[in-house]
Amino acid sequence: MPKLWAGVTAGITDPVADDFNSSIRFDRRMYRQDIRGSMAHAAMLAARGIISEAERDCLTDGLAGILEDLDSGALAFDLQCEDIHMFVEQELTRRIGDTGKKLHTARSRNDQVALDLRMYLREEITEIGGLTEALIAALSDAAEAHKASIMPGYTHLQRAQPVSFGHYLMAYAMMLLRDLDRLADCKKRMNVSPIGCCALAGTTYDTDRQMEAELLGFDSIALNSMDGVSDRDFAVELLSALSIEMMHLSRLAEELILWASWEFKFIELSDAYTTGSSIMPQKRNADMAELVRGKTGRVYGDLIGLLTTLKGLPLAYNKDMQEDKEGVFDACDTVKMCLRVFAPMIATMQVRTDNMLRAAQTGFINATDLADYLVRKGLPFRSAYKISGQIVARCMAEGQVLETLPLAAYREFSPLFEEDLYREIDLKTCVEKRISEGGTSEASVEKQIAYVRTVLEHD
Numbered sequence: 258m259p260k261l262w263a264g265v266t267a268g269i270t271d272p273v274a275d276d277f278n279s280s281i282r283f284d285r286r287m288y289r290q291d292i293r294g295s296m297a298h299a300a301m302l303a304a305r306g307i308i309s310e311a312e313r314d315c316l317t318d319g320l321a322g323i324l325e326d327l328d329s330g331a332l333a334f335d336l337q338c339e340d341i342h343m344f345v346e347q348e349l350t351r352r353i354g355d356t357g358k359k360l361h362t363a364r365s366r367n368d369q370v371a372l373d374l375r376m377y378l379r380e381e382i383t384e385i386g387g388l389t390e391a392l393i394a395a396l397s398d399a400a401e402a403h404k405a406s407i408m409p410g411y412t413h414l415q416r417a418q419p420v421s422f423g424h425y426l427m428a429y430a431m432m433l434l435r436d437l438d439r440l441a442d443c444k445k446r447m448n449v450s451p452i453g454c455c456a457l458a459g460t461t462y463d464t465d466r467q468m469e470a471e472l473l474g475f476d477s478i479a480l481n482s483m484d485g486v487s488d489r490d491f492a493v494e495l496l497s498a499l500s501i502e503m504m505h506l507s508r509l510a511e512e513l514i515l516w517a518s519w520e521f522k523f524i525e526l527s528d529a530y531t532t533g534s535s536i537m538p539q540k541r542n543a544d545m546a547e548l549v550r551g552k553t554g555r556v557y558g559d560l561i562g563l564l565t566t567l568k569g570l571p572l573a574y575n576k577d578m579q580e581d582k583e584g585v586f587d588a589c590d591t592v593k594m595c596l597r598v599f600a601p602m603i604a605t606m607q608v609r610t611d612n613m614l615r616a617a618q619t620g621f622i623n624a625t626d627l628a629d630y631l632v633r634k635g636l637p638f639r640s641a642y643k644i645s646g647q648i649v650a651r652c653m654a655e656g657q658v659l660e661t662l663p664l665a666a667y668r669e670f671s672p673l674f675e676e677d678l679y680r681e682i683d684l685k686t687c688v689e690k691r692i693s694e695g696g697t698s699e700a701s702v703e704k705q706i707a708y709v710r711t712v713l714e715h716d
């Protein structure tokens with residue numbers, strides 16, 4: 258069958274080329290957006306007297322029928338069609354006859370595809386935002402339960418200073434909150450309607466782009482038709498926001514894998530989110546977390562892929578741009594899958610506070626507090642730092658920790674040491690005294706949780 262676009266060419270292409278050229282296999286997922294867009298277009302054409310009201314009703318009914326039948330599965334996609342836009346138009350004309358051929362007045366597939374993709378992706382953003390919120394809520398709940406559970410905080414993966422597990426979890430909640438913000442920001446710029454830009458130059462018909470934009474829930478219209486049909490920066494922005502979010506998830510995933518190992522055993526992941534080994538009966542592998550970490554690379558690939566596709570393209574539309582969809586769809590699907598397993602994985606993990614505390618008790622993570630003790634007694638910090646270092650070295654040589662070294666030994670290093678030093682280097686005190694804003698004290702963690710919850714409530 259000749260193509261809908263048969264004009265100067267016969268519209269008959271080689272089947273292999275046809276297959277190569279077609280995008281219906283992946284753009285069919287935008288059928289709802291395509292049909293909604295066409296309904297709005299028909300309404301606008303009638304409002305401007307370009308088609309009659311009877312024709313509009315005929316088009317709208319036909320489109321509604323197609324939507325219903327695609328939703329129910331009564332109508333199958335014709336994979337012979339080049340893309341979803343051609344499929345809907347062809348099916349419409351098959352159903353309602355010649356009136357169907359009027360739908361494509363004052364538009365082009367170029368503005369249609371830009372429209373559909375923006376509509377599709379803004380819905381994806383809403384869904385991904387909701388799933389991100391669920392993860393933030395799970396992190397905040399776990400943080401609340403563990404706002405006083407002491408663990409070693411690390412730098413360079415070396416034990417550094419004591420923190421609460423709640424404080425640690427809230428660090429990720431804050432990152433994800435910014436991810437939410439990035440998604441919302443990206444949606445603002447995405448929500449600009451390209452329909453009516455037509456092929457590239459606008460149209461000679463007296464159209465009402467504003468009306469179409471309003472009917473479809475857009476905030477405004479693209480003010481330059483060549484820009485409207487040819488930029489995909491909104492998809493690039495979404496991909497970069499998703500890449501950043503995956504980077505955060507991947508770091509958390511990496512830590513869950515570490516924390517769940519026998520070397521740490523700070524947490525135990527629920528059986529629902531671990532797998533066994535086919536040969537080693539004792540194994541509990543954190544496959545879900547590993548997959549999140551692994552899939553991060555794939556989302557980065559989607560970002561770099563689209564950036565590379567776009568970088569040399571002359572204005573306006575080029576067929577290369579058909580390559581925009583698979584990557585961005587894949588990234589959305591991937592992020593959604595990751596978030597769907599992540600939130601319940603956090604909610605169901607068991608926290609081994611005993612092991613965390615034990616790890617915190619070795620490694621001299623209260624050495625900074627020992628130095629601060631001397632500073633409070635009047636010594637300059639640099640000198641206090643030096644003395645504390647010497648004391649740590651002595652403890653190491655004698656197999657002691659700061660808590661067990663007798664006062665007499667301390668006094669050999671400085672006469673400023675008194676009995677109250679033991680209270681100051683108690684891990685609980687170390688955490689509780691970090692009352693600076695954003696610090697690890699219980700009050701500060703409570704404040705963080707309250708802040709995050711208020712933001713979520715107002716979203």
Ligand code: ARG
Pocket residue numbers: 280284339340366367370574576578579580
């Ligand atoms: N399937 C195309 C795409 O995804 C739709 C736009 C095609 N326009 C054109 N003039 N070939 O980009």
